[in-house]
Amino acid sequence: MHCDVAVIGGGPGGLAAAISARERGARHVLVIERAEELGGILPQCIHNGFGVGVFGEDLTGPTYAQRYVDRALELGVEVLPDTMVLEVEGRRRIAATNAQHGILEIEAQAIVLAMGCRERPRGALGIPGTRPAGVYTAGTAQRLVNMEGYMPGQRFVILGSGDIGMIMARRLTFEGGRVERLLEIQPFVSGLMRNVVQCLQDFDIPLQLSHTVVDIRGEDRVEAVVAAEVDLNWQPIPGTEEVIPCDTLLLSVGLIPENELSRQAGVELDGSTGGPYVDEGFQTSVPGIFAAGNVVHVYDLVDDVSRAGERAGVSAADFALGRRGESAPRVRLRAGDNIRYVVPQVLDPGSLHAEGQRLQMRVRRPVEEPVYLVVEARSRNGREKGEVLLRRRLRYVRPGEMVSLSLPQAIASRIQEAEELWVSVEERDG
Numbered sequence: 001m002h003c004d005v006a007v008i009g010g011g012p013g014g015l016a017a018a019i020s021a022r023e024r025g026a027r028h029v030l031v032i033e034r035a036e037e038l039g040g041i042l043p044q045c046i047h048n049g050f051g052v053g054v055f056g057e058d059l060t061g062p063t064y065a066q067r068y069v070d071r072a073l074e075l076g077v078e079v080l081p082d083t084m085v086l087e088v089e090g091r092r093r094i095a096a097t098n099a100q101h102g103i104l105e106i107e108a109q110a111i112v113l114a115m116g117c118r119e120r121p122r123g124a125l126g127i128p129g130t131r132p133a134g135v136y137t138a139g140t141a142q143r144l145v146n147m148e149g150y151m152p153g154q155r156f157v158i159l160g161s162g163d164i165g166m167i168m169a170r171r172l173t174f175e176g177g178r179v180e181r182l183l184e185i186q187p188f189v190s191g192l193m194r195n196v197v198q199c200l201q202d203f204d205i206p207l208q209l210s211h212t213v214v215d216i217r218g219e220d221r222v223e224a225v226v227a228a229e230v231d232l233n234w235q236p237i238p239g240t241e242e243v244i245p246c247d248t249l250l251l252s253v254g255l256i257p258e259n260e261l262s263r264q265a266g267v268e269l270d271g272s273t274g275g276p277y278v279d280e281g282f283q284t285s286v287p288g289i290f291a292a293g294n295v296v297h298v299y300d301l302v303d304d305v306s307r308a309g310e311r312a313g314v315s316a317a318d319f320a321l322g323r324r325g326e327s328a329p330r331v332r333l334r335a336g337d338n339i340r341y342v343v344p345q346v347l348d349p350g351s352l353h354a355e356g357q358r359l360q361m362r363v364r365r366p367v368e369e370p371v372y373l374v375v376e377a378r379s380r381n382g383r384e385k386g387e388v389l390l391r392r393r394l395r396y397v398r399p400g401e402m403v404s405l406s407l408p409q410a411i412a413s414r415i416q417e418a419e420e421l422w423v424s425v426e427e428r429d430g
């Protein structure tokens with residue numbers, strides 16, 4: 001098969017990219033999705049909270065997804081469901097498989113990687129104990145309850161304060177289960193504060209910070225977990241162990257961008273995000289290969305995933321139609337004090353002449369008082385402080401809440417000479 005733009009993954013990131021690629025003029029846009037249906041993770045997210053940013057409405061996940069599916073089909077986007085992409089080559093060839101065609105080879109002028117992310121499983125955590133039934137990731141439990149109609153247990157302990165774990169604490173309570181406790185190893189929550197309030201506090205579900213699971217008990221089925229308080233280095237403090245009887249342990253301990261295909265394609269990955277390095281148009285280090293959504297970095301809100309997908313789709317269409325010029329000089333974005341990462345990681349200063357550019361980042365640790373977000377221009381690997389281009393006051397910063405910052409057009413001429421832009425959190429009220 002041949003197409004202008006091939007999108008791998010039919011979640012909100014991929015659908016937004018496909019729609020905007022079509023709207024931008026790409027004729028043949030193909031979405032390849034391994035599941036039977038489009039929508040990515042959203043069909044199992046039957047709670048509300050989606051779409052406030054994009055539609056100004058509070059929608060459920062399936063409703064939000066359906067709007068994008070309808071628009072994509074209306075625009076004539078071609079869809080290959082039930083089709084697994086096995087390989088992507090840097091020269092923009094895709095190998096995929098499905099029951100109908102066997103092996104498919106697809107040649108695309110441009111590719112958008114939109115494979116989403118996956119949950120960190122128990123094996124990656126190294127919790128000691130037996131291997132009884134009753135240990136699930138929160139997303140698996142969500143699928144069982146919301147789509148397949150199974151309750152995975154009755155008495156739950158949830159490890160990790162990621163958003164999926166908190167949302168599932170509420171869901172399981174609605175379904176008649178009892179959530180004994182939610183344990184978080186860090187001294188702060190890793191998900192959104194709105195979920196702490198709406199999913200835990202409103203249902204009197206206890207949250208214990210600086211606590212983890214040190215043992216899982218049970219032969220055939222989980223019978224209890226042993227929780228303990230941890231010190232600042234996340235080491236269990238002897239004498240603080242507590243046995244919590246339960247039949248199910250849910251893990252909500254982080255999401256990892258799904259990048260096996262990106263790696264195969266020779267795309268350079270950022271160790272801090274787990275996703276590809278991208279420029280302001282979401283092009284990866286391989287020309288003609290773009291990335292959209294949670295494959296780039298894990299977003300909090302689907303609205304931001306869709307917006308990023310739109311951007312990637314426009315860039316991919318421009319590339320496919322030969323409208324993207326030669327690569328311009330690039331400025332590297334660097335994470336300074338209390339910043340874990342910044343996306344995009346590279347920026348064409350010329351792009352700022354046309355429009356403002358949105359940076360997205362996460363902080364390393366929470367500061368519950370006003371701080372400044374500072375952007376400075378420095379020379380390469382400059383350790384010296386540079387010219388301050390922007391300073392924005394924030395009421396607080398939290399690792400679980402992504403921070404967005406717009407670089408205005410007005411600073412375009414001031415970054416022409418810069419090699420690096422450093423973004424830092426400044427805690428002094430200055």
Ligand SMILES: Cc1cc2nc3c(=O)[nH]c(=O)nc-3n(C[C@H](O)[C@H](O)[C@H](O)COP(=O)(O)OP(=O)(O)OC[C@H]3O[C@@H](n4cnc5c(N)ncnc54)[C@H](O)[C@@H]3O)c2cc1C
Pocket residue numbers: 008009010011012013014032033034035039040041042045047048049050051083084085086114115116117139142163164167258261292293294295299300301302303305
């Ligand atoms: C449990 C949960 C609750 C959430 N709650 C909220 C909320 O309340 N509000 C909110 O705004 N956001 C919420 N989100 C976030 C939002 O759902 C995600 O940010 C969004 O779905 C990410 O979109 P995506 O397109 O990047 O990835 P996904 O939705 O994961 O889609 C990726 C798609 O790629 C496909 N794929 C992967 N690999 C291949 C391959 N090799 N071949 C073919 N197809 C492939 C997958 O099958 C999948 O369909 C929640 C997320 C989760 C998991």
